[in-house]
Amino acid sequence: MSYTRLPDGREAVVKRTTYPAGVEAEGLRALAAAGAPVPEIFSVSEHELVLQRVGGPADWEALGTALAGMHRGEGEAPPKPPRYGWPRDNRIGPLPQPNRWHDDWPTFFAECRIRPHLADLPAEPRRRIERALDGLGDLLPSHPHASLVHGDLWSGNVVGGRWLIDPAVAYCDREYELAFMALFGGLPTALWAAYEEAWPLPDGWRHRRPALQLPHLLVHVRLFGASYLPAVADRLDQLGW
Numbered sequence: 344m345s346y347t348r349l350p351d352g353r354e355a356v357v358k359r360t361t362y363p364a365g366v367e368a369e370g371l372r373a374l375a376a377a378g379a380p381v382p383e384i385f386s387v388s389e390h391e392l393v394l395q396r397v398g399g400p401a402d403w404e405a406l407g408t409a410l411a412g413m414h415r416g417e418g419e420a421p422p423k424p425p426r427y428g429w430p431r432d433n434r435i436g437p438l439p440q441p442n443r444w445h446d447d448w449p450t451f452f453a454e455c456r457i458r459p460h461l462a463d464l465p466a467e468p469r470r471r472i473e474r475a476l477d478g479l480g481d482l483l484p485s486h487p488h489a490s491l492v493h494g495d496l497w498s499g500n501v502v503g504g505r506w507l508i509d510p511a512v513a514y515c516d517r518e519y520e521l522a523f524m525a526l527f528g529g530l531p532t533a534l535w536a537a538y539e540e541a542w543p544l545p546d547g548w549r550h551r552r553p554a555l556q557l558p559h560l561l562v563h564v565r566l567f568g569a570s571y572l573p574a575v576a577d578r579l580d581q582l583g584w
C-alpha cells in the first residue's frame with residue numbers, strides 16, 4: 344500500500360492485491376450503497392485499487408448507528424435476497440471465502456463458514472466440530488434477517504474511528520458480524536451503545552455467540568497457527584460440543 348496525490352489534488356491510497364481487486368471494490372460499493380462509511384473508489388484495475396485517503400476525527404457513535412442501518416437493510420445495496428450468501432465467492436483476508444446461496448442460515452453457516460477450514464485442523468477439534476454441525480439448527484435460527492455484513496470487521500479495518508475498509512461481504516445473520524467484532528476487542532463502548540440503541544439484539548444472542556466466533560478463530564488458526572486452538576476449544580466447551 345502506498346499514498347499518492349491525484350492531479351486534481353485529492354489524496355489517495357494505492358492498494359495492490361494478489362487477488363482480483365474488483366472483488367474488493369464490489370464489497371466497498373455494496374457497503375456504501377447500504378449507508379456504511381467507506382472510502383471513495385477512484386479507480387480499479389486487475390490487481391490495484393486507488394481509494395480516497397481517509398482519517399479522523401473519530402465518530403464511533405455514528406459508525407454504530409450506520410452499522411445497525413446497514414444490517415437492517417435501510418440502504419439500497421443489491422441484491423436483497425431472503426437467502427444467505429453472495430453472488431460470488433470473495434476473500435477473508437488472504438483466504439478464499441465461499442458464498443454460495445443457501446435458503447437457511449444454519450446450513451450456510453456450516454457449509455460456507457465452518458467446513459472450508461476443517462481440513463487444516465488437528466484431528467480432535469475437527470472431530471468435535473464435525474459432530475456438532477448437524478445440530479446447528481438447534482442453536483441458530485433458521486431464517487434470521489439476511490443482513491449485509493462487512494464480514495471482517497475488527498478494529499484494524501476501521502480507519503480513524505469512522506471508516507470501514509477491507510470488506511468480505513455477504514448476506515448473513517447480523518449476529519455473525521457482531522460476534523467477530525467482540526472477539527478481539529478494540530471497538531469502544533460508544534459504538535456498541537449506538538448500535539444497541541438503533542437496533543437491539545434479540546434474546547439468546549449470548550448463547551449463540553461462541554458458535555458464531557468459531558469461523559474467524561478457524562481463519563486465525565489457518566493463518567497464524569496453533570496458538571489460536573485453545574480459543575477454539577474454549578468456544579466448543581462453552582457450547583458443550
